[in-house]
Amino acid sequence: MFVVKYRKIFYSLSAILVIGSFLAMGFWGLKPGIDFKGGSIIEIEYTGIRPEQAKLSDLLAPLALDASIRATGDKGYIIRMKDITNDQKNSLNSVFGTFGTSTEKRFDSVGPLLGSEALRKSAVSIVLVIFAIVLFIAFAFRKVSEPISSWKYGIVAIVALVHDIIIPTGAFAILGYFAGYEVDTLFVTALLVVLGFSVHDTIVVFDRVRENLRLANTKKPYDQIVGESISQTFIRSINTSMTTILALIVLYFVGGESTQHFALALIIGIIAGTYSSIFLGSPLLVTIWKWQEGRKGRK
Numbered sequence: 001m002f003v004v005k006y007r008k009i010f011y012s013l014s015a016i017l018v019i020g021s022f023l024a025m026g027f028w029g030l031k032p033g034i035d036f037k038g039g040s041i042i043e044i045e046y047t048g049i050r051p052e053q054a055k056l057s058d059l060l061a062p063l064a065l066d067a068s069i070r071a072t073g074d075k076g077y078i079i080r081m082k083d084i085t086n087d088q089k090n091s092l093n094s095v096f097g098t099f100g101t102s103t104e105k106r107f108d109s110v111g112p113l114l115g116s117e118a119l120r121k122s123a124v125s126i127v128l129v130i131f132a133i134v135l136f137i138a139f140a141f142r143k144v145s146e147p148i149s150s151w152k153y154g155i156v157a158i159v160a161l162v163h164d165i166i167i168p169t170g171a172f173a174i175l176g177y178f179a180g181y182e183v184d185t186l187f188v189t190a191l192l193v194v195l196g197f198s199v200h201d202t203i204v205v206f207d208r209v210r211e212n213l214r215l216a217n218t219k220k221p222y223d224q225i226v227g228e229s230i231s232q233t234f235i236r237s238i239n240t241s242m243t244t245i246l247a248l249i250v251l252y253f254v255g256g257e258s259t260q261h262f263a264l265a266l267i268i269g270i271i272a273g274t275y276s277s278i279f280l281g282s283p284l285l286v287t288i289w290k291w292q293e294g295r296k297g298r299k
Contacts, residue, residue: 031183042078126195
């Protein structure tokens with residue numbers, strides 16, 4: 001299949017995306033939400049005409065809340081700020097009342113210690129999930145020894161999974177710098193969902209490779225078997241991903257502001273995961289096989 005034949009082109013594209021993501025994270029970093037850095041968030045909606053954002057910002061400035069304001073819907077605002085006391089919240093409500101009747105739709109407050117704990121647990125959860133996935137793949141393919149050992153399937157899976165979480169993370173570093181997108185626990189949840197979705201796609205192809213190795217009546221080259229396996233699962237992978245992405249696109253545009261970033265992270269991650277399962281993971285098996293054959297030829 002063309003995926004195996006032109007695998008170096010797909011490797012190059014993956015490398016560009018991953019390096020670009022690392023550069024974005026290195027230069028701009030991620031913009032943590034209140035879940036990680038601590039702070040307060042309030043969402044209000046006016047019953048009448050929504051005031052201008054600049055006027056609201058001018059009245060909030062003397063309160064020294066380090067507030068950032070974002071419009072939501074036709075009549076609402078979401079204000080993110082440092083952790084506030086009850087007195088500061090009362091002052092905040094007085095400012096809102098200056099422009100007419102408003103309704104508080106949401107208020108959340110997270111202390112800095114709780115935010116640091118959430119960040120630590122999020123990082124640990126991602127590492128544990130990747131480790132558990134690798135153990136599962138090594139166990140599932142334990143009887144596969146030729147021409148690629150079972151543990152090498154696990155290594156390839158790690159490469160694909162890292163690819164799948166680095167790209168959405170880099171995308172959010174770019175969006176955080178240019179559009180103020182923040183990462184929170186929902187973003188971490190999205191990454192964990194992406195890991196599960198991606199490894200499912202990867203295992204589908206790997207399992208077909210295993211079955212084709214077992215059923216091969218003639219001594220077919222390993223690259224041919226991998227190419228046939230990708231061809232047999234290609235349409236299934238694309239269709240599964242497309243139906244999921246279409247649902248997420250609807251969620252992004254129709255759902256509330258609180259789920260928009262979650263949906264976007266899933267869209268980017270699932271696209272990256274589908275790409276890695278077809279164009280990165282399985283072709284890497286062929287590259288490892290060719291490298292092994294080259295070493296045998298030099299001996």
